[in-house]
Amino acid sequence: MDSLVASNIRQRPLRTLISVLGVALGVTLVMLFTGLAHGMSNDLQRRSSNMRAEIIFTRPGSQQLTASLMNLSTQYVPRLEAVEGVERVTPVAIQANQSGRGFGFENVEGVEWESFAAINETKIVRGRAPAAVDEIVIDETKARNASLDVGSTLRLFGNKPYRVVGVYAPESGARIKMPLTGMQDALEAPGRCSYIL
The missing domain is CATH 1.20.5 (Single alpha-helices involved in coiled-coils or other helix-helix interfaces)
Structure with missing residues (x-):
């Protein structure tokens, strides 16, 4: 053999x-x-x-692998705040965006920065929090890997320019965050979000 x-x-x-x-x-x-x-x-x-929220309030089918529907009204926020035992509530919109590196996608979150940062104990380590609809903050990993810093421009949602105004830590959720109103304007979904923390 x-x-x-x-x-x-x-x-x-x-x-x-x-x-x-x-x-x-x-x-x-x-x-x-x-x-x-x-x-x-x-x-x-x-x-x-690093997401410190204990409950995520959302609608069935609102989150999928490559897309997230903004089908939840932000009018639920005051109702949830009125629930006994709830300390803080913040609406979050999430949208999959084509990656700037060619293949794949990355998520972008629209948040109300003050309440989101308070819930998740997130701090701005360089720059400031986003205020205008065309401003974003990124986490330290995104800044390092994409060679971005405060003052850089990132193109999102069909090549629209967004200015990086801050870098945050610790990383939590999507690596790119913008004001909730900015995402609502960009996606033409006023008064809507994907989920509420």
Whole structure:
């Protein structure tokens, strides 16, 4: 039997090489994608663990993988604040945006900065909080990976320019945040949000 294997390798070296390369490629791809999935999962878990809200109020079907519907009225905010035991409430809009790096997408959140920062213990480490509808803040990872800082311009929602006015920490949720009113204007959805923390 050993001589049969050895003779096949000697007689058909190209077929043997192709078989070895095919198996090596398969093993390499499995290891690569396992590592990527593990890294993405850890990143998402770390950012999600920095969200301090205990309850997320939303409508069924309002969040999907590549899109988020702004189908929840912000009129629920005062009603939820009136519930006994609720300390603070903040509406959040989330929208998937084409990544500036070509392939893929990234989420952008529209928030009322003061209440969002108070709930999640988020601080501006450079610059200031966004105030105008064309201003955004980014987390430290986004600033480092995309070589952005206070004063930079980022294009969102069909190539509209938005000015980076601050960098926040710790990272939580989407890496890009803008005023809720700015997202409502950009998406023509006044008085709407995706969920309420």
